[in-house]
Amino acid sequence: METFPKIISVDDHTVEPPHVWRDRLPSRYADSGPRIVRAPLKEMTFMGGKFAPVMGAKGDDGPVGDWWVYEDLHRPLTRLDTSVGYDRDEIKLEVITYEQMRPGSFSVPERLADMDINHVQSALCFPTFPRFCGQTFTEAKDRELGLLGVRAYNDWMVDEWCGPQAHGRLIPLTLVPLWDARLAADEVRRNAARGVRAVAFSEIPPHLGLPSIHADDWDPFLQACDETGTVIAMHIGSSSRMPSTSADAPPAVGSTITFANCCFSMVDWLMSGKFERFPNLRIMYAEGQIGWIPYILERADVVWEENRGWGGVADKVHRPPSELFTGHVYGCFFDDAFGLKNLDAIGVGNVLYETDYPHSDSTWPKSREVGEEQMGHLDADVVDRIVRRNAIDLLGLTPDGLWAGPGTGA
Incomplete structure (x- = not known):
């Protein structure tokens, strides 16, 4: 491809620096709020989709890493949090310190430099310690x-991570208190007032002990997103339950079927009636890939056409699910040649590009080369829409692909 557009990645990640909550929470929470402690690892497993680390005591044997400590939670930084720069076969489940990770994981200037290496202009970043939709605080x-804690993270995200030193190249993604839909609505509006147009949410809230999207409990939150044009961004694993088949299934099983929760979630939304009640709602599935979408839309349309009478959706879903998808849902991918070959069955306007920096699946530093190889059969205008323009339109960026929030200079 003669000229590949500068990438706007809608799914990268930040590893929060140690000071995020230390500098923003009242002093009375110094011993209970999130803070970094350097300590040895006693044991750690990741089987059946469940991550189980155990922190050792000072002086114990074992590899030393940096741990987030919050109330009774002990969560280490691991090589899976930040893998770029390492050979694939060297990436293992192990604890690390900040000094052992690529600085672009947590430092804005170094992140921009790594984006330059990777032909990336702008990036939307999901959290690490709060987890993908703030489950840690929930x-x-x-x-x-x-x-x-939620508000402190959002203030850091807007004012520092996406602040003046980012020059509009980092796009804010904020959190909400998932346990209270009215407080969540307040937080959406607070952040929308300073230019934020994306909020993280759970792909399957009942897995977190929260109401399903079929209930009315979420309506205050959805109304706020509808009114402000705030996109609901759902990352794989944002229900704290990665797909797996058994308790002893190795991580490779879950990694192969990571799209499954996105699939289940999208059907939930399409059959919920929420898109007709809140016509400005837009949702996106980060790291879900796109190759599975055509069949699910075909099947959903058949079920709606033939079974809506007894299927419980006739009174709330008045259009074929595939039509609702076109107006409201975005699939995100970084490596999906099959999906790109079936783009007509998905819709050019419903696809976004990502690089997943700094995770082990990331295409960094060759996201451009991967994109050129997989999109070489597409017209230049189609490639530009997928790599840039769809994200610009969805996230309310400037025509140049920058976030024009307070103090960015964009």
Whole structure:
């Protein structure tokens, strides 16, 4: 491909620096709020989709890493949090320190430099310690502290990570207190007022002990997103349950079927009636890939056409699910040649590109080369829409692909 467009990645990740909550929470939470502790690892497993680390005591044997400690939670930084720069066969489930990760994982200037290496202009970043939709704060005991933790993260995201030194190239993605839809709505509006147009949410809320999208409980949150044009971004694993088949299935099984939760979630939304009640809602599935979408839309249309009477959706879903998909749903991919060969069955306007920096699946530093290889059969205008223009339109970026929030200079 003669000229490949500068990439706008809708799914990268930030590893939060140690000071995010230390500098923003009231001093009374110094011993219970999120903070970094350097300690040895006693044991760690990741089987059946479940991550189980155990922190050792000072002086114990074992590899030393940096751990986030929050209330009773001990969560280490691992090589899977930041793998770029390592050979694929060297990437293992092990604890690490900040000094052992690529600085672009947590430092804005170094991140921009790594984006330059990778032909990336702008990037939307999901969290690490809060997990992909803030489950860490949702599971906490102290709700007051949890709400402060959510707001502190959002303030850091907007003011520092996406602040002036990012020059509009980092696009904010904020969190909400998932345990209270009205507080969530307030947080959406607070951040929308400073230019934020994306909020993280769970792909399958009942897995977190929360109401399903079929219930009315979420309506205040959905209304706020509808009114402000805030996109609901759902990352694989944002239900704290990665797909797997058995308790002893190795991680490779779950990694192969990571799209499954996105598939289930999308059917939930298409059959919920929410897109007709809230016509400006837009949702996106980060790291879900796109090759599975055509069949699911075909099947959903058949079920709606033939079974909606007894299927419980006739009174709330008044158009074929595939039509609702076209107006409301975006699939995101970084490596999906099959999906690109079936793009006509998905829709050029419903596909976004990503690089997944700094995770082990990331195409960094060759995202351009991967894109050129997989999109070489597509017209230049189609490639430009997938790699840039769809994201610009969806996220309200400037025509040049930058975030024009407060103080960015974009």
